[in-house]
Amino acid sequence: MADKLIIDCSTGEESTEALTTAEEQDRATLAAESEAAATAEAGRTTRREQAAQRLRTIGSGTGTVSAADTRFIAKVLAVVVANMAVDPDA
């Protein structure tokens, strides 16, 4: 594992120090937190892609639009409108 790189701004001197045990543990914790966040984001991305695909299928005009599809469209529109920067009634 690489050392810490330290720049003393009062002298301009540069030095290196080995990580302490606590700092190594801190890095491991940070890596684990980052991995968990990445996994959660990947899940959100997958769900967004699935939702987009379902809308594309509904929009393709093939098949019947079910009541469940209609509710799904309404839910998506609610999210879109809630995030609109303009007045939706304007």
Next chain:
Amino acid sequence: MSKDLQGLLNAIFDAENNALRTSSSSSSSGSLAVIGRTVVGVGGAASIDFTSIPADYESLRVVYAGRGTAAVTDVELRLRLNNDSAANYDWRNLFVSEGGITTATAAGETSARFAATIAASATAGKAGTAAILIPSYARTVFHKTMTGEIGYPLNETTGIRRAEATAVWRSTAAVTQITLLLSSGNFAEGSVATLYGQKGA
């Protein structure tokens, strides 16, 4: 990078730093002065620490260009102040990428996230960049709010990413130390970090 080349680079940077320090002593309002700078050498660096930061300026600006060594396309770029690793950091990042616009946020973390920088699996030769502003760093009235602009090109086609970041350190203490961290791996050889002080801004 050879030790001779590293030494030459350090000498050039030292000379530039001294010149800028001299010019800053009579600088006009708003001018930038280099407080510290480093180029990561052979073997990389686990973290980059600017210590003993003087309280002579109104704002600090950290400018980074480099990449990580982890075997992934990108890793989180993190920052700590005054070596505080308690759960005192809140942040929100806005990402513009090939997947659209997304945000991420967290409260009470042990470091502040400034989006990401590229790592070993990104296209060779590319560098991620970040410019982080810390206004009123030496004042002791408010918590420290930082903002950042980040670029991290994973490749030369669809993966050219940009991010904006806001982060808060829940402390009124004057900032005397800044630590740059990555979520995994090390800062790669050749990565550069510079700390600027800005007066009158």
